[in-house]
Amino acid sequence: MELILSHYNYWIVIFLMMAGFYTVISRGNLVKKIVGLNIFQVSVFLLYISIGNVEGGTAPIVIEGAEKYSNPLPHVLILTAIVVGIATTALALALVVRIREAYGTIEEEEIHEQDQSL
Amino acid sequence: MIDILIDVMLMSFLAITAIAIIRIRNLFAVIMLFGIFSLLSAAVFVVLDAADVAFTEAAVGGGISTVLMLATLALTRQQEEKPPAHTQWLPLTVVVFTGAILVYGTLDMPAFGDPDAPAQQHVAPYYIEKSQTDTGVPNMVTAVLASYRGFDTLGEVTVIFTAGVGVLLLIGSNLFKRRRDEDES
Numbered sequence: 001m002e003l004i005l006s007h008y009n010y011w012i013v014i015f016l017m018m019a020g021f022y023t024v025i026s027r028g029n030l031v032k033k034i035v036g037l038n039i040f041q042v043s044v045f046l047l048y049i050s051i052g053n054v055e056g057g058t059a060p061i062v063i064e065g066a067e068k069y070s071n072p073l074p075h076v077l078i079l080t081a082i083v084v085g086i087a088t089t090a091l092a093l094a095l096v097v098r099i100r101e102a103y104g105t106i107e108e109e110e111i112h113e114q115d116q117s118l
Numbered sequence: 119m120i121d122i123l124i125d126v127m128l129m130s131f132l133a134i135t136a137i138a139i140i141r142i143r144n145l146f147a148v149i150m151l152f153g154i155f156s157l158l159s160a161a162v163f164v165v166l167d168a169a170d171v172a173f174t175e176a177a178v179g180g181g182i183s184t185v186l187m188l189a190t191l192a193l194t195r196q197q198e199e200k201p202p203a204h205t206q207w208l209p210l211t212v213v214v215f216t217g218a219i220l221v222y223g224t225l226d227m228p229a230f231g232d233p234d235a236p237a238q239q240h241v242a243p244y245y246i247e248k249s250q251t252d253t254g255v256p257n258m259v260t261a262v263l264a265s266y267r268g269f270d271t272l273g274e275v276t277v278i279f280t281a282g283v284g285v286l287l288l289i290g291s292n293l294f295k296r297r298r299d300e301d302e303s
Contacts, residue, residue, distance in 0.1 A: 079263060
């Protein structure tokens with residue numbers, strides 16, 4: 001019981017990570033693949049924030065009477081990662097739109113067939 | 119204790135939402151579920167004392183990326199995902215195997231919320247003690263982001279600028295050409 005409660009966050013993070021990974025490698029639809037990549041990304045954010053959490057601590061903003069704060073450094077890293085993540089997502093979605101213009105489909109299988117028939 | 123309970127509940131919701139995203143074929147529903155997923159993860163960040171991250175995730179993950187995905191769906195005019203052509207056994211095996219190794223790796227990690235964990239020991243106490251006197255900003259996350267690592271944040275702006283230019287080059291030039299073709303014909 002102790003082990004489950006103290007590692008529950010890590011295990012859910014791994015589950016989400018694998019759910020995202022599975023979506024990326026098993027689904028042929030490009031939009032769905034990007035959603036999978038985003039799930040993977042959020043799971044990494046959750047891992048970092050879980051590691052930075054301190055029992056009995058408060059949010060890292062200086063106030064009177066607070067003794068313990070959570071670790072602010074993972075928060076900073078993840079803030080940067082979220083913003084870079086949206087930039088890469090936007091670029092990926094633009095590529096999907098461009099692929100749809102060139103091939104008329106966003107299914108991986110059909111794109112492969114068209115490439116081979118050339 | 120109640121903190122842990124809420125955390126466990128929200129994390130379980132996240133796992134259920136992820137399963138739903140994998141199983142549902144309607145792309146509109148998938149994107150909406152992804153918006154819910156981002157909002158839930160923002161709630162988890164609040165429970166884990168990361169208020170700044172929660173704001174950003176709710177605005178960027180739940181807001182902007184959902185809108186961008188919906189815009190892509192409107193441009194590609196595809197509503198349903200085709201059922202997968204291959205059997206799912208190979209990806210499933212790969213994922214289960216990788217997951218099992220990762221779970222094995224967590225077994226000797228410090229417990230969740232442990233104040234003596236290595237992550238809490240080395241540089242973090244410096245920022246917690248000194249950031250107020252060094253920068254005069256009560257919010258430590260802001261102090262590190264905008265003061266100690268200001269140049270890094272400036273570099274981040276370059277990344278976003280590059281992505282913006284990339285998106286414009288990929289889609290913008292084509293829209294431009296199409297409009298010109300329509301004018302000529």
